[in-house]
Amino acid sequence: MSLRYALLAILRVGPLSGYDLQKQFSQSVGHVWHAPDSQIYPELRKMHHDGLIEPEEQVRGERGTRRLYHVTDAGEEAFLAWMRSPLPYQRVRDPAHLRAAYLEAVDAGDARRFLEGHIAEWESELEQWEGELRHIEHLSNPMLVRRLAVTPDSERERTIEYKRFAYEGLVERARGEIDWARRGLALVDRLYPS
């Protein structure tokens, strides 16, 4: 149910089309929340139906229509209500740790391949998040720039600092996963003496 609020968070900065949102989701925001276009377009329709956003229709050619979605007052309120409500945490469901708990079932090579894959996966995430962090620190993230343009000076620092805080958390998590998997590789070396 957070997709809707992720979309509102972006649209609050200024109106965008489904296509533009989709790009945001594959870039900046997509590092915190991933969503494919096939999920975004229907959700925008539902949000319009629920009165949270209002499309500004732009005719393109003879048949094409581009819909720039604006957040309505009800949408703004819904976003703030969500921000203030307790987050529903869901129980852990982690395939990597599940597999790690049963690695004795496979041989040393398979165990290493799994751990190396885990490292590669999180290193790629780490790289993206570190990139985002740099963009935030250098004020070179386009979304953040658009955001700051409509933000009063008194809230400027908070806007930047919370974003930095969020990405720092992701960077640390990625580092934790990588460290863990590296210790796993050392454990494999120890458990299968050559």
Place this chain on the structure above:
Amino acid sequence: MSLRYALLAILRVGPLSGYDLQKQFSQSVGHVWHAPDSQIYPELRKMHHDGLIEPEEQVRGERGTRRLYHVTDAGEEAFLAWMRSPLPYQRVRDPAHLRAAYLEAVDAGDARRFLEGHIAEWESELEQWEGELRHIEHLSNPMLVRRLAVTPDSERERTIEYKRFAYEGLVERARGEIDWARRGLALVDRLYPS
């Protein structure tokens, strides 16, 4: 799709009924993979249909039937094939970090409540995982004991060490989340001078 392999991982140790599995999922294994009974029973039927498990039916009273599920050779192979295949990683979708990135939208009190909730949530997970770790180290986890009873001595150490490794990873992740949220609280103090 990992539910099926989580179930196989437990059933490989010895046959259990859906009810017993459900208990495992709310206890030991449930700390790595959560699943409600309404998901377990249908999945067991599907797995039986796919030939991965075989029920040993026990009549209870006039109508009740208890089904003890045994892993078939095909089930064992399917489990090992999964253990050896690359893990499909899914893109990040994290409501807590999404919200953290937009905390400037709410006041200091709301921001603190969110961060305190995050700490409380992860402290509760941490407590459970640390408890599991102690059970593993003292060999007092019933699943692990059953497991070791059917494990040759040569694989004893690995069986214990991989389980410890998995839970250590979870414990560290929980500590990371708690540290992050604590730094968030300090940030809130700094951003809203009283």
Place this chain on the structure above:
DNA sequence: CTCATCATGTAAGGAGTTACATGATTGG
């Protein structure tokens, strides 16, 4: 006889994935 535990499910719906499907505009 009543309560905890054992035991097994269905039904409806929400969230997300993967694959498919179409067409317009703009820049080189």
Place this chain on the structure above:
DNA sequence: CCAATCATGTAACTCCTTACATGATGAG
């Protein structure tokens, strides 16, 4: 004129959640 980008979706499916639903057995 062709490719990249802009622009919008549908369909089928899996996985998971929440709520509902029923009944047996054994201990006190």
